[in-house]
Amino acid sequence: MLRVNDVHFAYESKKLLNGISFELSKSEIVSLIGLSGSGKTTLFRLISGLISPDQGIILIDGQQLPEGAELITYMHQKDLLLPWRNVVENMLLFSELGRRNEKKNLENEALVLLERMGLKGCENLYPDELSGGMKQRVALARALLQNRPILLLDEPFGSLDVIVREELYGLLTDIRKNYGKTILLVTHDFRDALTLSDRILLLSEGRISHQFEIEESQKEQIEEEIRAKLQPAATF
């Protein structure tokens, strides 16, 4: 479904990505792990077409991303809700651009999604009336409302506490199961990656240095391996 082939990218003269290649199949959840500054967000910007590779190609269903193709939703690392818009208004923020004539339908879809996310009754609240976990769920619901086949989630669990994380784990699994989305997830926490994904890609020195298929029985071993591969950095 998504194919990244030999992608190179540099900001000015600083070479960052040096031949990135991988593929995602439909309805897969794949995590991308790498040290801070390794280029994860840059790779997302490339995949979503915000910037172009210096070399290499990115294909979706065999085609280069055509402009306006509406195939990818990119949920940014700092996915801020606008403080002067309430929950529903924030959710409509991106979708209403493309579907101006369908405002009423969109609103209804937004309400259904909010209920699914456990946010029924919150539709008229403003961001500063929501907890961190609720904001994150609104951002996810907004991403889903766009209803595109590929979701790129850049650190969607940010600094959430354990309980909220567990909730969101359930939601993401639900999103895959019930909406058939293909999800590429950036996380700096490999417990998130191990819990949620079918596969983990390790980004290191501008390349996908390793890939791990996640088997329930091998999670501990994989975690050890990833830790070892990311040495010597203690935190990331």
Ligand SMILES: Nc1ncnc2c1ncn2[C@@H]1O[C@H](COP(=O)(O)OP(=O)(O)O)[C@@H](O)[C@H]1O
């Ligand atoms: N717009 C930009 N111009 C120049 N350098 C950038 C820009 N965006 C990011 N960088 C640099 O590229 C490197 C990778 O950034 P980024 O892709 O955000 O990494 P990650 O998301 O893995 O932490 C960092 O060193 C960062 O400072």
Ligand SMILES: [Mg+2]
């Ligand atoms: Mg980043």
